[in-house]
Amino acid sequence: MLAPGTEMKDALERRGITRRQLVKFCSAMLGTLALPDRFLPQAMAAVAKARKPVLVWLEFQDCAGCSESMLRSSHPNVGEAVLDLLSWEYHETIMAGAGQAATRTLDRVVKEEKGKYLVVVEGSIPTAEGGIHCTIGGRAAIDIAREVCSNAAATIAVGACAFDGGLVAAKPNPTGAVGVHEALPGIKVINMAGCPHNPANTAAVLVHYLTFNDLPAVDQYSRPLFAYGRIIHDQCERRAHFDAGRFVTEWGDEGHRKGWCLYKMGCKGPEATFNCPIVQWNDHTSWPIRAGHGCIGCASPRFWDHMSPFYERLPSVPGFGVEMTATKLGLGLVGAALVGVTGHGLASTLRPAAPPAPPPDSVRKEN
Amino acid sequence: MQPQMKPAAAPVPPERAPRKLAHPRMRIGPAIAVYVWQYPLRLAHWGLVLSIGLLAFTGYYIHNPFIVGQTKTTFLMGTFRFAHEAFAMCFIAFFLIRIYLFFAGDRWVKLSAMAPVSRARWKEMIEVAKFYAFIRPRPLSKVGHNPLAAASYLGIYALIFVEIVTGLVMFNWLAQNPVLTVLVGWIPGYIDIQNIRLIHFCLMFVFIAFGIVHVHMCLIVSSAEKRGLLDSIFTGYKVVPVDELEEDDRAAIEAARDHRVRA
């Protein structure tokens, strides 16, 4: 059943890939997607299709970190993704053409591949002052996004910025930055949140799309469940230490050297949902908690505002500045109650004796 | 539930009452013991008080694990979290009992008796406040809660509800229970999980501060009105001068079948 028919063999040969490479690659993808092996033939057939689907990668208010992250993809590696799997026709950070040659390519894809191509968006889209905070080829980001995304088969928003504005939209959001789904309500978008996105997940979504011609199941933020359905804390290698109550209490202390839990150092693993501990980064080499630093919850909605301060357990209380922690505020409240009660109690001992009670009738009235 | 009111068959013997009840110049009259807090209410009250204490302790440990385990066999955080969740379930049960009493409890603990809905009650609340502010010499005595206390209790129940909801959101964040997901799963979409935690944590201090002020108020009022307010949350009975009973209180007492003398 796994043997590809002659048709596929031809297709593969045309594309210069061996069957072994293809099997390896497709199995890895199915693994990330948590799909059983029986989908392998389907995935392979899709991947080996004669005509590769076209992909364009748009960058707006970004740092190119998500592009770089894609370059670190290992299954498929970028070479495979770019040459064998898809026709990656527009991507400012790495494409050959520039200027008009580049914009013409984009125009051509929108026209000729209408409704069939995939768009990846990286970076937030500014909406203040008519979009003047990001222009490309003299056009505002929002115009480009509207035209390119609304004509696409699907949009993949990679990174925190394209997801919900990310850092650029953190308070006070000077440029009115928003994510794709807020900028373009109603378009079909899947959010690969994270700062940056994990290329293993994005690659898996691409393969899912190629295989089933549809996007995988998503959560309430349109993030794929296979990657964002579980909290980090539940998958963390330090979890046993958490349960045992063994915590790092100071950077570089004994617990830190022994790999104890980073909860007391502000780790946001208990809040953050992501498959970071499972797929890890850079060819499964490590991930931030393995490197001794707490999680910052980078795949969570509006994480810059919600998960910071990153070294505290809880956010600072709104309206009180970074110095005021919830504990200080709460202890202040309890202290004030104690002081108030003591004062009131002392004052009450000095309370003059009550005058004789009035006759019953007047009590009624007084009440 | 039938309002259970236990009128005194005989007035309190005058020779005993003055020492116990009154200011030297206070009018001495017959008083009866009224069964104001039926036992489910007292159960709920003490259940809540106890579980708040345990939840605050375990919750604070969850927030800031002040004991760091040393050996591989300790299961400190796991235990504290389990305890917190177990106490939380009790807490919810006591809360539900109290909610039931809002609708089916005695006349003094019903929602309708406590909510500051009428103009008269607002006026009375001001009178109560005046007592605390040393403007009014004598507390405003009521058979049930005084209106200010009643309103603050409703406030604290609302906050308890918020605490439970935020707790359940966090619980479901880990447990991913389908029922809870339908009930509270949508909330983090509007209030981020970190802010949920923050609310949950800050309310803990509100409860503690409330407890302090509340006990103080009860002491002050109890000693000023000398009607056994403080005892009542243990025994259920308050001593009320007969002529202070409102018309309908009297009617209720007449109607009650079980007559038992209390002094």
Add this chain to the structure above:
Amino acid sequence: MSRIVVDPVTRIEGHLRIEAQLDGGKLTDAWSSGTMFRGIEMILQGRDPREAWIWTQRICGVCTTVHSIASVRAVEDALGIEVPDNARIVRNLIAGSQMVQDHVIHFYHLHALDWVDVASALKADPAKTSQIAQSISDCSKSSTTYFRDVQRRVKAVVDSGQLSLFASGYWGHPAYNLPPELNLLAVAHYLEALEWQKDFIRMHAILGGKNPHPQSFLVGGMSTAMDPNEPAAVINPERIEVLRDLARSARRFVSDYYIPDVLAVAPYYKDWFSRGEGLGNFLSYGDYSSGDQRDPGTFLFPRGVVLGRDLTRVHPVDPAKITESVAHSWYEYAGGDAQPKHPSAGETNPKYTGPKPPFDHLDVDAKYSWLKAPRYDGQPMEVGPLARMVVGYAAGRKEIRDAVDGALKALNAPPSVLFSTLGRLAARALEAQIMANQLEGWVDQLAFNLEHGNTAIFNAARWDPGSWPASASGFGLHEAPRGSLGHWIEIDHKAIRNYQAVVPTTWNAGPRDAQGVRGAYEASLLNTPVADPNRPLEILRTVHSFDPCLACAVHMVDARGREYTIPRIS
């Protein structure tokens, strides 16, 4: 006379627009414009200084880590924190590996396509390519079969009619000079480098959890706890071995691929040794200490300024001489835009006055960029690998002199060729080599400390904000792959009051100042011949030689008041 617009400039980081005037086949004028603004300065205000590095790291994802390093150094300077030796080494390793990897990516994936005609590779004879490969390098992947496979893969892509990233290239442009065999070699190494870079940068994963945006910096040290006997420690003997392997792989890659390829390609483009010379003024803060980070004498790349291509004198760096002009930038200065300001007294009041999008041309006589125009002593400066090599060469640093002289000898050219488009390219390669050779030494130091019980990685004295003064200010300097980077911070009541970054690409890509003096890009484009105005490949060659990074460059902050001083070199 015609106006050429290149927007977007691709194969760079960020959003850059070049407008240029073409007259008689040569560029007579040029304007460089950054077209994206995020306002990270406003976002940082009021936040915890200890996490500023996490935020500023996101200024750029290509030169990821550089802003983290500058940021933690700025806060450490403000609070008077000294970091343990191990933290310095780990930071050097992270920054150094970043530099090597970034230079490799720049050469093969961002810059190469300006010199290499992918389409021509199809015409190559793989056997001949193999011969060339074996003659220039000891690299084992050089068989005829290997190159034939690569050629077949490229052919499959071309035959499919779906050219992917290469769809929009200027293939067949007359300015491509390489023979088909070298083009094939370069395409093969394009793919090799793509594989290598992702493997090598696992160094960041080990020391920082991930790349891009590694997550292991701390104000006061690093989170990479060390223990010789702990399997779960971030740095232990097992991890040291992986680091050592990776450091060696960097050295191998640079000496087997990068350097030979640059030396093989350069002779075909000799005229580019005299084009794109640019300003001739170079600035380097210096970095990569072998001991005390505060002593520039210990730096691998020294600190200094070289003016007017004069390699006989290195001037000390005096930061009081740094100013920034907004005469042609979309900002307003309260005291009038004509007067430049010292960064510590600078203002950032964004005020867009450019045309309403969509537009065809910027009004280059007025304001035309989101970048400010930094000046040193009133003069524009070039920063980056070339500046570091020039300053190091002029200062007589042995490693740098040896590397540069060796390359000049191989190319049979005088030092003056350094001041050119190809000079930048070569300087970058040499720098990568110096750095790649250095990495293993740092790994050894780390291993030595680990074996000898020195596992200190963090200085906890000032971690608790309760131990801070009511207000403090400081700065942190770093030599990022693209040049000299400085962060300035002001802390007030445990929160960031002001944050400012003066970034390499702002120096290089900035617009004109109030006197109309051009920035580095603008100056370097002058007199460049352009064969085909519709395919301005020549513009890209020079602009790319600077390795632009626009997300970094768009100015950051609103700092008021304080004077900062950088220790001078004597």
